[in-house]
Amino acid sequence: MELKQQVTVTLAEVAEAAGVGESTVSRVLRNHGSFSGKTRERVMAAVERLGYVPNRIAGTLASTGSRLVAFVIPSLSNIVFPDVLRGASAVLEENRYQAVFSVTDYDPGKEEALAAAMLAWRPAAVMLAGYEHTDGTVKMLRASGCRVVELLDLDGDALDIAVGFSNRAAGRESAAFLLKRGYRRIGYVGHDLSRDTRAGKRFSSFCETLQAHGAPLVAREILAGASSVENGRLGLERLLAQTPDLDAVYFSNDDMALGGYFHCLAEGISIPSKLAIFGYNGLDIGRAMPQPLSTIRTPRVATGQIAAQLVVANAPPQAVDLGFELIDGATA
Amino acid sequence: MELKQQVTVTLAEVAEAAGVGESTVSRVLRNHGSFSGKTRERVMAAVERLGYVPNRIAGTLASTGSRLVAFVIPSLSNIVFPDVLRGASAVLEENRYQAVFSVTDYDPGKEEALAAAMLAWRPAAVMLAGYEHTDGTVKMLRASGCRVVELLDLDGDALDIAVGFSNRAAGRESAAFLLKRGYRRIGYVGHDLSRDTRAGKRFSSFCETLQAHGAPLVAREILAGASSVENGRLGLERLLAQTPDLDAVYFSNDDMALGGYFHCLAEGISIPSKLAIFGYNGLDIGRAMPQPLSTIRTPRVATGQIAAQLVVANAPPQAVDLGFELIDGATA
DNA sequence: CAGCGGATTGGTAGCGCTGCCAAAAAGTCA
DNA sequence: TGACTTTTTGGCAGCGCTACCAATCCGCTG
Incomplete structure (x- = not known):
């Protein structure tokens, strides 16, 4: 391989080759304005022959508004x-x-x-x-x-x-759902909320809803860094070590929840009788789990x-x- | 707060405001060529004052080579x-x-x-x-x-x-690994290979290696569409329905393998004693599974x-x- | 056949910036 | 101080294309 030749064909060259004016070529190429069928053919033939590729940089600069x-x-x-x-x-x-x-x-x-x-x-x-x-x-x-x-x-x-x-509504409905199912000792496992403000909104609404129904959040475990299956697993492990008698855990999202699910599988914690798990996002993976994940599917x-x-x-x-x-x- | 629908500030206006030439502004902004500290300050002040945002479209057109x-x-x-x-x-x-x-x-x-x-x-x-x-x-x-x-x-x-x-090497090594572990009745579950040619290369090398060692592929199940956990689960279900006595299954990737894993969990098929599972990609999720997924981690x-x-x-x-x-x- | 209106077409200013070049300013040295 | 460098600086021609406008062509009318 060797240095490539910079053979940039320009619209002017196409115009010349087709024997028409530059603006005509431009019109044909953008299919904008009027031109005859014959002209169109001549232009397209020249484009094909020369291997012309329009320059969108120039086009954008010349026109108002970019794409x-x-x-x-x-x-x-x-x-x-x-x-x-x-x-x-x-x-x-x-x-x-x-x-x-x-x-x-x-x-x-x-x-x-x-x-x-x-x-x-x-x-x-x-x-x-x-x-x-x-x-x-x-x-x-x-x-x-x-x-x-x-x-x-x-x-x-x-x-x-x-x-x-609304992420707040999502947090609220998640809490309402767990409460309706009868869970009362609810914990949370999440990732860094200061950065992911949407997860933070879900969490705070979730907590407010629990509080309003007289079953405030019992424990939480926040892991530094991004959400991941591994962090979910680790988070649930820590949460349960600290507060073993929870009956449900809300996760900051499905990845984290899946990690929690794996932890339960590994530890023989039966779901949902011993511990309920609730996620967020509604990833496809949740549907394929042996027990479909309870979660909120987002569009x-x-x-x-x-x-x-x-x-x-x-x-x-x-x-x-x-x-x-x-x-x-x-x-x- | 001034909500002026301001016409875009140009480099020329900055130059004028700073009392210098256009090329000087350009040089300062790109920190290219030479200019005095004093000039630099004047230009930067004008840029700040006018809220100038360079136009990369124009810059790219004027210079050779884009970024x-x-x-x-x-x-x-x-x-x-x-x-x-x-x-x-x-x-x-x-x-x-x-x-x-x-x-x-x-x-x-x-x-x-x-x-x-x-x-x-x-x-x-x-x-x-x-x-x-x-x-x-x-x-x-x-x-x-x-x-x-x-x-x-x-x-x-x-x-x-x-x-x-090399995807071929990946397929080869996967096969060699399973053979070395003693598996002989090996099946495959994959997604649409005609489109994902890299998965196709892995699969064909996998098969060749099995063949070369006298343990040709026993069965396969190819699902239309993209890889997914659900397709993996469905694929393994179908594969086993057709050929129940397999001792190992190679999946086109980890998503598919995870689906297979879920199928085994749901059906009580013990892994790896009854059936071994091998994936491809080395997703983080594999590490968090109750049994870490055997797979190939790609960079x-x-x-x-x-x-x-x-x-x-x-x-x-x-x-x-x-x-x-x-x-x-x-x-x- | 001149007159008309619409369909086609070409010419040509820019779009905003960079690269080149020469001019101006600032240093250097004997 | 004068000759010579080096550093700064400004002017301006494009980059390749589109938008606008004027010129040309064409088919019909009256």
Whole structure:
């Protein structure tokens, strides 16, 4: 292999080869404005012959408004965000938009820096997780003039568009469900809540609901770092060591809950008679477990889809509540 | 708070405000070329005051070479690709590169179309999964002059850079491991192999190795659609219904294997004494299972990191073998 | 056949920034 | 101090494309 030749064919060359003007080529390629069928053929033949690939950088600069959509997401380890991206990218690709992303690791400072970097690409929209942003981020987004979509949260005030569901309601319904099932000595196993503010909202509403029904949270175990199956297992082990007589445990999400489930399997703790387990997210894996996981299924892919559709349609500011579904599984 | 729908500030305006020339502002902002400390301060003050955000579209067009890196990946559901993206995006962000992506759904035709769309952004590099591309894709990539990185496969000829490991070797070692453990009646449960060519390579090498050792594959169950825990469970159920006396099953990946594990749990099939289970990928979840999953751990995040590093460093064409690790768990 | 309106087409300013080059300013040295 | 360097700086031509406008063409009318 050797150095490649930078043989960039330009629109001007296509125009020359086709014997037409540049603007005609541009019109044909974008299928915009009018041109004859004959012209179209000549242009397409030249494009084919020269192997022309339009330069979207130049195109975007010359036209108003880009077809880039920027995602500034907390993580790619948590399946939630790939799911959102998946939903969004399908819609964006259909509409010839291009997705750009960067990962904040749940760090608001990094979010601000990355949002600034994104804005430099003059995207049509910026999509972020939730409502908690630094003042700098908010100011910057407001000043940018591009659409802003806040995802997966509805507990707060949207800057522009918001798509998701209420995490507080999710926490509340989870607690109500466990209470209705008769559990009274309830514990919690979670991951770092200071960074994952949505998990924090679920937890605080969960606690408030328990409290309001006279069965306040008995114990909690918060693990540093991200959620994972291993942390869930470890968390439940620690929680039970500290408070053995719990009858139910709420986990910050399904990964953590699955870890708890594994711990019970390994220790011979029978579910749900000895201990009930409740998760959050409604991952597919929960359905395949020997005992389907009791959890709340969230519309992750749909969140991405709807968000993308609203951006493509340049919809007015709004908050779209996609809701969630409580899965009455076999673990609680 | 001023909610001015401000017209975008340009570099020229910053220059004017700072009382310097445009090129001076450009130099200061990119910290490239020489300028005095005093000038630097004046420029930065003006940038701050006006809330200037550089326009990377214009910058990229004017300069040679972009800082975009395009990912054309088969899926976001399979955790493999988010993992690769995660490794890559960390490195890219550090180096002020921007990641762009689109999803092919394992469809070579879609890959070609999306690769073409990506090329229109004139990226510094295009990253793709594996070696199997349409002639059109290959031709286009060759002609583009941008770097091409093929990921997660080494069984074939690289276009430019390749980073990953040998799937054939992985299949071979998996088979050798099971044979060494004494299993002889071995089955396979997999997902759609025609699309996921890397899984196909593992499977064919697995079979060849069994054959070479006089213990050819006894049965197989291939499920349509993507890999999932549910499909793994269903697949094993079907496989055993058809061939009950297997002593080991190789799964196309850990998700599928976990499904198989769940099936055994639900049916009271003891692992590994009655049936051994072997996966592929080495997901964290496998470590947290009551019986750690026997599998092969692949360097997914590292693949992304190394790939990104090579692109950033503009390294010469090469194939980097990151290898994999056989995890001697408790299920085989 | 001139006159018209709509369909096509080409010319050409920019879009906002970088790269190159020459000019201006600031140092250096004998 | 004058000649010569080195550091800073500004001007401006593009990068490849789109948007706008004017020119041309065509088919019909009256």
